[in-house]
Amino acid sequence: MKLSEIDYSNNFNDLDIDLKNYINTDNHVVFLDSNLSSILNLDENLNIFEIDINESTKGLESIQKLWAIMFDQSLDRNSKVIGIGGGVLSDLVGFATSTFKRGAKLCLIPSTLLGMVDAAHGGKNGFNNDYGKNQIGTFFIPEKILICSEFLDSLSENELNNGIIESIKAGLLGDRTILDLIYVDNFMKNIDEIIKKSVKVKNSILQNDIEESNERMFLNLGHTIGHLIEKDSDFSVSHGQAVAIGILKGLEIAETKYHLDNNVKHQFEDFLNKKSLKTDYKFSNDINYLKEIISNDKKVSNDVIKFVLIQDIEKPILIDLHINDLLEVLING
Numbered sequence: 001m002k003l004s005e006i007d008y009s010n011n012f013n014d015l016d017i018d019l020k021n022y023i024n025t026d027n028h029v030v031f032l033d034s035n036l037s038s039i040l041n042l043d044e045n046l047n048i049f050e051i052d053i054n055e056s057t058k059g060l061e062s063i064q065k066l067w068a069i070m071f072d073q074s075l076d077r078n079s080k081v082i083g084i085g086g087g088v089l090s091d092l093v094g095f096a097t098s099t100f101k102r103g104a105k106l107c108l109i110p111s112t113l114l115g116m117v118d119a120a121h122g123g124k125n126g127f128n129n130d131y132g133k134n135q136i137g138t139f140f141i142p143e144k145i146l147i148c149s150e151f152l153d154s155l156s157e158n159e160l161n162n163g164i165i166e167s168i169k170a171g172l173l174g175d176r177t178i179l180d181l182i183y184v185d186n187f188m189k190n191i192d193e194i195i196k197k198s199v200k201v202k203n204s205i206l207q208n209d210i211e212e213s214n215e216r217m218f219l220n221l222g223h224t225i226g227h228l229i230e231k232d233s234d235f236s237v238s239h240g241q242a243v244a245i246g247i248l249k250g251l252e253i254a255e256t257k258y259h260l261d262n263n264v265k266h267q268f269e270d271f272l273n274k275k276s277l278k279t280d281y282k283f284s285n286d287i288n289y290l291k292e293i294i295s296n297d298k299k300v301s302n303d304v305i306k307f308v309l310i311q312d313i314e315k316p317i318l319i320d321l322h323i324n325d326l327l328e329v330l331i332n333g
């Protein structure tokens with residue numbers, strides 16, 4: 001499987017040049033998260049459409065707006081569609097592009113840390129419907145991804161945390177040096193290196209398994225429990241915070257099952273404390289509701305979930321865990 005070509009730009013001026021080089025003279029549209037219009041000054045000759053984005057607009061209505069613009073601009077399969085924004089925008093633009101005349105060319109320019117290290121890579125896209133989040137989607141690898149960390153200057157602390165937790169996940173799964181770059185006084189001074197290394201870990205996992213039949217599931221580290229916390233809290237707990245607690249619980253399980261060195265957990269816990277992130281969560285719904293939520297997870301069959309743990313740093317493993325055993329750990333500790 002051919003993965004995306006990735007270029008890194010040092011600042012917005014370089015990004016503008018890289019983008020124009022990518023588009024060349026081809027027919028194109030640029031979909032820009034409208035929250036970025038005051039941050040980014042793109043060449044006015046580009047064919048730019050601002051899109052209002054938030055999780056509640058991540059639905060079919062937005063997809064239809066994107067398709068309509070693509071038809072109105074007479075795009076075809078050789079045209080280039082560029083999406084500039086966070087994970088919501090890249091998921092919407094990715095899906096709309098993959099289904100427009102069975103697929104035009106896609107370039108993603110992630111503007112959040114989560115987008116840079118995770119959401120823009122790997123070709124998964126999706127949108128929400130009445131049946132849940134990201135229930136409709138395709139696998140569609142972007143031809144190009146342009147990464148520019150100048151976007152991070154305007155990102156909130158909460159959004160930075162959402163992204164850095166995914167980089168910690170990458171460090172635990174495949175590169176311990178990422179953890180050394182993050183567990184310092186101010187990880188932002190290492191951010192360019194953190195992004196590059198996190199992308200490398202994700203891509204090396206994707207290389208072997210784009211369609212999530214096996215190895216790609218490693219990327220769910222912390223996410224099974226994280227999603228449960230998000231749902232239980234009616235999404236009042238942020239994604240990064242929820243996944244952080246999910247990773248922590250996973251490290252605790254790994255200590256019991258595989259004698260994982262408890263320093264791995266302590267270092268992570270220290271980081272969460274320093275960032276004023278919570279290290280525990282009390283579920284408000286009853287066990288039957290939680291069981292129902294987990295059972296709807298795509299990774300569950302016959303009440304057994306494919307659960308990701310690490311035996312050691314850089315040694316992920318997929319185990320079969322009965323959902324009763326998982327809930328026991330979550331509720332009774």
Ligand SMILES: NC(=O)c1ccc[n+]([C@@H]2O[C@H](COP(=O)([O-])OP(=O)(O)OC[C@H]3O[C@@H](n4cnc5c(N)ncnc54)[C@H](O)[C@@H]3O)[C@@H](O)[C@H]2O)c1
Pocket residue numbers: 033035036039053054055058085086087088089091111112113114115118119120121122123124125126134151152154155156159162
């Ligand atoms: N497809 C995948 O593989 C994948 C992976 C992870 C997450 N996701 C999806 O990504 C979404 C979350 O993405 P996200 O965390 O990037 O959030 P987001 O796209 O909702 O962006 C968060 C907020 O930050 C704003 N913003 C974006 N860039 C900014 C910048 N540089 N400066 C200031 N504000 C900025 C946005 O307008 C928005 O209000 C979820 O819908 C999730 O399902 C997809």
